[in-house]
Amino acid sequence: MDRQHYTGFPSASDEHRRPALNLHALLAPRPLYTFFARHTGDAMTGANIFDDDLLVIERTCDYADGHIVLAFVDGERIVRRFERREDRLFLCPANSGYAEIELDEEAQIFGRVMHSITHHLRRIKQHLPTVS
Amino acid sequence: MSAIAVVDADNFYASAERAFDPALHDRPLVVLGNNDGITVSRSPEAKLLGIPMGAPIFQVRRLLDRNNGVALSSNYTLYHDMSWRFQSCLEDFTPDIEHYSVDELFLKMPLSSLRSLSETGREMRRQVRVLTGIPVSVGFGETKTLAKLAVEIAKKSAKADGVLDLTGSPYQEEALSRVAVGDVWNVGPNYSAMLARAGIRTALALRDADDEWIRKRMTVVGARIVQELRGVQCFPFIQTPKTKQQLCVSRSFGSPVADLQDLRAATAFFTARVAEKLREHKLLAGELSVFVTTDRFKDVPQYAASRSLAVAPKSDSTLELLPLALEGLNRIYREGFQIRKAGVILNDLELADSAPRRLWDVARYEIHKRLMATVDLLNAKWGKDAVRCGFFPNSGAWRTRFERRSSAYTTDWRQLMTAY
Numbered sequence: 388m389d390r391q392h393y394t395g396f397p398s399a400s401d402e403h404r405r406p407a408l409n410l411h412a413l414l415a416p417r418p419l420y421t422f423f424a425r426h427t428g429d430a431m432t433g434a435n436i437f438d439d440d441l442l443v444i445e446r447t448c449d450y451a452d453g454h455i456v457l458a459f460v461d462g463e464r465i466v467r468r469f470e471r472r473e474d475r476l477f478l479c480p481a482n483s484g485y486a487e488i489e490l491d492e493e494a495q496i497f498g499r500v501m502h503s504i505t506h507h508l509r510r511i512k513q514h515l516p517t518v519s
Numbered sequence: 520m521s522a523i524a525v526v527d528a529d530n531f532y533a534s535a536e537r538a539f540d541p542a543l544h545d546r547p548l549v550v551l552g553n554n555d556g557i558t559v560s561r562s563p564e565a566k567l568l569g570i571p572m573g574a575p576i577f578q579v580r581r582l583l584d585r586n587n588g589v590a591l592s593s594n595y596t597l598y599h600d601m602s603w604r605f606q607s608c609l610e611d612f613t614p615d616i617e618h619y620s621v622d623e624l625f626l627k628m629p630l631s632s633l634r635s636l637s638e639t640g641r642e643m644r645r646q647v648r649v650l651t652g653i654p655v656s657v658g659f660g661e662t663k664t665l666a667k668l669a670v671e672i673a674k675k676s677a678k679a680d681g682v683l684d685l686t687g688s689p690y691q692e693e694a695l696s697r698v699a700v701g702d703v704w705n706v707g708p709n710y711s712a713m714l715a716r717a718g719i720r721t722a723l724a725l726r727d728a729d730d731e732w733i734r735k736r737m738t739v740v741g742a743r744i745v746q747e748l749r750g751v752q753c754f755p756f757i758q759t760p761k762t763k764q765q766l767c768v769s770r771s772f773g774s775p776v777a778d779l780q781d782l783r784a785a786t787a788f789f790t791a792r793v794a795e796k797l798r799e800h801k802l803l804a805g806e807l808s809v810f811v812t813t814d815r816f817k818d819v820p821q822y823a824a825s826r827s828l829a830v831a832p833k834s835d836s837t838l839e840l841l842p843l844a845l846e847g848l849n850r851i852y853r854e855g856f857q858i859r860k861a862g863v864i865l866n867d868l869e870l871a872d873s874a875p876r877r878l879w880d881v882a883r884y885e886i887h888k889r890l891m892a893t894v895d896l897l898n899a900k901w902g903k904d905a906v907r908c909g910f911f912p913n914s915g916a917w918r919t920r921f922e923r924r925s926s927a928y929t930t931d932w933r934q935l936m937t938a939y
Contacts, residue, residue, distance in 0.1 A: 419607050420650045422928070425935045442938065448649040457938050459541030464938040495541070497652070 414502050420446045422498060424457060424464070431455070431466055433481030436503045442466065446498040455500040460488060466500060522636060522659050522686045523756070524626040525666040526609060526643060528602075529654040529674065529681075531622035532560035535601040536591055538652030539928045539936050547588035551576055554773045554920040555592050564588075592924040600929045605651045612643060617757050625663060627756055640682035659684040663754045664747035667704040668694065668722060695723035695748065705744055705754075710737055722748060766804070768793040769862020773920045775814065776858050782811065783845060785917035787909050789863040790844040794837040795898075797865060798891060803833035803874050805867030807840055809847035814859035822858075824851035832880050833869060836887035837894070837908045840865075861917075 415421040426440040434455060436442075444457050454469045458478055467478035467488065476490040528534060532550040537543045547568050552559035558574045568586055570579045576590060583590060602621045610616065615627035628636065640657035647655050658670025665685055672694055673683035685691050701711030703722050713736065719725050726748035733741045743753035768789045776782055786809060797804055810825035826847040834840060844863050897906045926934035 419604055423932075423935050424938045426939075427937045428939045430939060441935075446650050446652070448645075459544070462542040462544065464541060464936060466938045 414443050414504075417445060420498075421501075422446065424466075426466055426503065430480045430482050430485045431468075434468065436466065436481070436500070437505055439506070439509065441504040441506075442500050443502040443504070444498040445501050450496060450499060457497040457500060458490070459495045459497060460490075464497070469496070469499075521615075521630060522628045522661060522684075523663050523666040523752075524628050524636070524640070524643075525619075525658050525663070525670045526624055526626065526647075526655050527658075527670050527674070528605060528622040529656055530560050530562055531602075531653070532593060532598055533562040533565075534653050535598050536594070536925055537562070538601065539597075540925065543589060547583055547586050549576075549579070549583065549588070549590050550593050551590055551923075552593050553771055555590075555922055558590075559593060590923065592921040594921075594925050594927065596927045596930050597925065601651060601653060605647050605653045605655065608647050608650050609643060611646070612639065615756070615758060625666070625756060628659070636684040636686060637682055640684065641680075644681050654681070656681040657683075659686050661686055661750040662747040662752045663756075664704045664744060665691075665750065668698055668702075671698065671702060692723060695726060696721050698722040700725050703744065703748070705740065710741065713737075764868065765864060765866055766793050766796050766800075766802075766868065767862055767864045768796070769810075769860060769864075770917070770919050771860045772858070772917045775819075776861075776915075776917050777854075777856060779852055779854075781915050781917055782848060782852065782858060782861060784911040784915055785861055786844050786848045786863060787841060787907075787911045788904075788917075789861070790841050791837050791904070791907060793863050793865055794835060794840050794891075795895065797835045797868075798895060801871045802868045803835050803871050804830050804840070804865035805833045805869065806830060806865070807843045807847065808864040808866065809844055809851065809861070810864070811848075811851060811856075811858045811861045813856050817857075817859070819857050820855070822853055822856040824853075826851045827866075830867075833867070833874055834887070835871060836891050838887065838890070841908055 422444045424442045424444055426436055426438065426442055428438055436455070442457070450456060450469050452469065452471050455466065456469045456478070458465050458467065460478070465478060465488070467480055470477045470479050478488040478490060480487070533548050536548065536550065543562075545564070546562075547565040547570070548562040549558045549565050549570060550560040551557065556575060558565075558570060558572060558576065558579065561570055561572065565583075565588065568582055568588070570582065580590070582588070598621060606616070606618055606624050609624065609626060613626050613628055617625040619625055628639065630636075631639075636659045640659065643657050644655055647653055656670050656673045658666045658668070658673050660666035660669050669683040669685040673679040673681055676683070685694055688694075698721060700706060700714050700720055700722060701708060703725060706714070706725070714720070714725065717736075719728055725745060728745060730742065730745065733745050737744075746753045770785070770789070772785070776785065806827055807830055808825050808827040810823070812823040813819055813821050815821065828843045828847050830840065830843060894906045894908075898904065926936065928934060928936050
């Protein structure tokens with residue numbers, strides 16, 4: 388939306404006017420290949436991805452060691468760290484309570500997680516003791 | 520020199536569903552249309568089961584259930600978004616693109632000495648698959664008709680693996696001889712039957728048919744099809760879409776509607792939708808038509824009628840279009856008929872910016888423009904129909920059924936996919 392126009396004297400700052408910052412343009416610069424998902428569970432807390440986080444995911448064919456990816460495994464959507472060891476591919480959790488998954492031919496990687504966004508007020512609420 | 524490519528998404532609706540839901544992989548999947556009534560898209564597994572296109576769901580339900588199959592309602596919001604994504608992916612290959620339909624587009628391909636068309640086609644297929652998850656097939660030909668023929672063969676032949684280049688191919692004659700004349704682009708079932716009676720059963724036979732005879736029996740359209748099969752471009756490449764000629768919103772009702780009040784509610788809903796579309800395209804309408812029809816496949820008293828009314832001055836305001844639509848409906852309504860389908864059509868469309876406006880219309884126009892912009896904004900934010908014009912119930916038998924629709928994964932923050 389346009390910012391205000393002065394009806395009196397023109398301001399010297401007019402020519403320095405720029406569009407306001409656009410968070411979407413920063414986090415999803417390639418909207419064509421960008422998808423969003425909601426993370427559930429605690430498998431990735433060690434990588435600072437928490438339950439209920441918003442994930443910004445880009446589809447690509449380019450996966451490297453250490454990328455966090457969304458993959459389709461056995462009919463489920465799973466977020467894990469991608470690791471390549473010799474000729475084998477693994478999906479690794481960031482929580483010692485979970486096991487590694489070895490990727491087979493059937494598995495598909497949907498995209499790589501570019502950002503995770505945590506709503507901190509909601510997290511605090513979740514951890515507050517309920518008042519009865 | 521250039522060639523025409525056609526890129527066609529494989530089982531587009533089913534593929535769009537699978538792009539987000541791995542639980543739908545490797546099992547028969549059908550997408551239903553027409554109030555969850557008939558199959559409109561089938562996964563390869565569903566095709567292998569022998570489930571035909573357009574089959575009523577009650578006929579194939581047991582077969583699906585026995586084979587761990589799934590039937591989903593159509594999720595047009597998702598398909599529309601995925602269509603935009605996969606078609607935009609191909610802009611990297613050429614600026615000359617004709618967006619032909621939701622799952623299909625034509626491209627004008629410059630010929631390169633560096634890379635064969637087949638290689639380019641495989642690259643297109645790979646890129647669209649990786650970046651959107653949608654599988655596509657690609658066909659190349661000297662004309663649109665030949666490219667369409669190529670893509671149909673590419674889809675069916677395992678050897679082609681989704682890409683076929685028929686330009687200057689020694690294989691072209693053989694390909695044409697393998698395609699039934701009824702499968703040639705723009706040859707309808709009527710012409711197909713007529714041609715078969717005259718002994719013309721394949722695309723090759725049609726290509727080599729006598730010009731005079733074709734022109735007499737199939738008019739100038741037939742002559743163009745034949746020319747296209749010979750490699751002469753007759754169907755133009757339409758790069759930038761023209762201003763829309765007509766907008767229509769209509770529905771087949773979940774169960775038939777006979778009551779005037781219900782039909783008025785449905786008509787109000789159609790009018791709101793079509794006016795929204797009109798504003799989205801920044802157009803004004805000069806004519807509005809309402810129509811109703813009974814189910815012609817059913818043994819009930821038959822009735823079909825429509826009424827057109829002038830919109831003067833031209834308008835894009837739901838408030839101005841709605842009284843006309845209801846008046847039209849009143850004039851065609853007859854008691855006692857089970858109406859199966861109804862709709863509202865807008866014609867005589869003109870770009871809002873270029874429409875001449877009389878001085879005394881300017882104030883009226885500005886008021887409606889601001890009001891409607893506000894309504895559209897509210898509805899975008901709080902959901903369709905948050906603000907409606909008129910006082911009509913928003914539910915009833917006329918509402919389309921979408922009982923098993925997947926999420927709007929890409930257009931609604933509340934419906935994102937979840938990942939563990």
